[in-house]
Amino acid sequence: MSRKRKINLGVLAHVDAGKTSLTEQLLFLGGALRTAGAVDLGTAQTDTLAVEQARGISVKTADAVLETDKAVVNIIDTPGHADFISEVERALSVLDCAVVVVSAVEGVQAQTEILLGAIQKMDLPCVLFVNKLDRAGSDFEAACADLAEQFSGRSLLKINRPVGEGDTAVQVEADPEALENAVMLTGDEELLENLLLGDEPDFAQTVRTAVENGAVPVLCGSSKTGAGCGEILEFLCTCMPEDKPEQTEFCARVFRVEHDKQFGKLCHVRVFSGTLQPRQSVYLPRVDQEEKVAGIRRPMGRKQADVPSAEAGDIAVLFGLSEVRAGDVIGRGTPPRAESALAVPLLTVKAEPEKPDELMALVTALNALSDEDPMLHFLWIREKQEIQLRIVGRIQLEILEELLLERYGLRAKFSPPSVIYKETPTTAGEGFDAYLMPKPCWAILKFWIEPLPRGSGLVYESKTSPSRLMYRYQNHVETAVPEALTQGMYGWEVTDLKVTLIDGEHHHVHTHPLDFFLCTPLAIMDGLRNCGTTLLEPILKVKLTFDPNLSGRVIGLVQNARGVLLDQTVRGDRQTMTAEIPVAESLELPVEFAKLTSGRGNMATTFSHYAPCPAGFIAERERIGTNPLDRAKYILEKRNALSS
Secondary structure, X not given: OOOOEEEEEEEEEOOOOOHHHHHHHHHXXXXXXXXXXXXXXXXXXXXXXXXXXXXXXXXXXXEEEEEOOOEEEEEEEOOOOHHHHHHHHHHHOOOOEEEEEEEOOOEOOHHHHHHHHHHHHOOOOEEEEEEOOOOOOOOHHHHHHHHHHHOOOOOEEEOEEEEOOOOXXXXXXXXXXXXXXXXXXXXXXXXXXXXXXXXXXXXXXXXXXXXXXXXXXXXXXXXXXXXXXXXXXXXXXXXXXXXXXXXXXXXXXXXXXXXXXOOEEEEEEEEEEOEEOOOOEEEEOOOOEEEEOOXXXXXXXXXXXXXXXXXXXXXXXXXXXXXXXOOOEEEOOOOOOOOOOOOOOOEEEEXXXXXXXXXXXXXXXXXXXXXXXXXXXXXXXXXXXXXXXXXXXXXXXXXXXXXXXXXXXXXXXXXXOEXXXXXXXXXXXXXXXXXXXXXXXXXXXXXXXXXXXXXXXXXXXXXXOOOOOOHHHHHXXXXXXXXXXXXXXXXXXXOOEEEEEEEEEEOOOOOOOOHHHHHHHHHHHHHHHHHXXXXXXXXXXXXXXXXXXXXHHHHXXXXXXOOEEEEEEEEOOEEEEEEEEEHHHOOOHHHHHHHHOOOOOEEEEEEEEEEEOOOOOOOOOOOOOOOOXXXXXXXXXXXXXXXX
């Protein structure tokens, strides 16, 4: 008996495009469910949280397994709302194939554009499923035209097409030109010649070759009625790439962490190579230590089953690992794909319990939730007894509030979200400090700091001779520079700059091993004071869809929000407008736009870039810890901390 193919696929989409419904259909058709659940009824197999079932949206990735006569398919269902895109980020890094669901009514939406961009950047095989063909106003060909624009230099391969589009009885049929087009996209002239002579090649193998050459298969149907869902399951099981381990050493990546009352922390992993068994120790690179796996389970939607091992290509749930968090690599091997950076938290909030005596319980709960989503950037400031979080949007905050109540019985209050600004050097300049007193200490540093173009981040270079500053101390400086730049002149992270260590000096007797960790922030802040810093504010790319009769009023709305109009198009009775709007002016925009369009408009936002704030605008953030510009106090505080 031949080995079954093993495929790990993720279902991704803009919110409400129908991806969870498609997942339900695949699990049902694959025999994993007796009946397909419904998102609206809260019975979807992969919506396991009470908050997901109540709201009818996915907020966490969920995994399930189905097995056909041809393949074992591990499915990861991902959230579609932009506030939970960090979940999608982690899922993308563990997939063999992405299934992107696109509504035939709305076409390619903002979140879909981001997903398709990330998929192409990662060179991840992709299948497109054009959904909602049962809906009035659906347009398969228009959706395909939109999709073709997203794949520059790559060809769409239509596998099937709708029959009776726009009706609840819609069906799909095979595209008669699918095989011929697939052969052409393989680039194999001999194969094409044989086809023309009547010798038909194997369809699945031909499609796999075409996909390896960059072709993007397109299938269609309705996840609501089930039309086309059997066809895409068959296609995925036979035509898409399977897992092929390239190393023997155990390696896995954690794409989801959850907490169980009985077993504690559960981590969902994709195994890339090697084999893992219960009671086996695994290496955790992030914390540089080994931990023992207490047990291994196989995800089965809302249920899990114990298994004796996990091997390459498997999705498994491990328990017993206390130090893991979402996104971690496990083992000493190397994952084939890095995570794609999609989530950019642009807002910060303070959290406090409704009952003051529950403060530490809230700290513990939020710390646990930050293991599930490290993008929260949970920060507990002990000296101020204050909790700070970073969030993507208001929906995320509402879900967080409900999760705290549902799981921990804690009622939390959050401050109004405030924008996360950044700073960048205004001009080039020098930063210097000589930390020579009180002995024993000796550290002298001189930096050259200069601004770089937007989006450059931090670039570091050392031009100091080891005869002046030993490599060991130069490494200390390089480690300390990013930390020193987390709070600039206004208290915000400093970015888009180059820091060059142009001189330094240690003393063979008086230098303490940690002196350069203390001296680096002093010299960096001296440099920022000399350069001056410019405040940067985050800018969103906003896509608005509405009735063309409202065009003038929507333009006014954008202009009032300090927005810049990029482009606009009209297709039938819908107008689409794209603009760039500062985050600070966008917080109430969804409500204002909904009122203007009587709830019939569509608004989608994605992070675009950081840009200088308007002249004269100042936004200062309260500094955590002592400012290095208060040199004497800073040295005293740090020396006490280092000695303790």
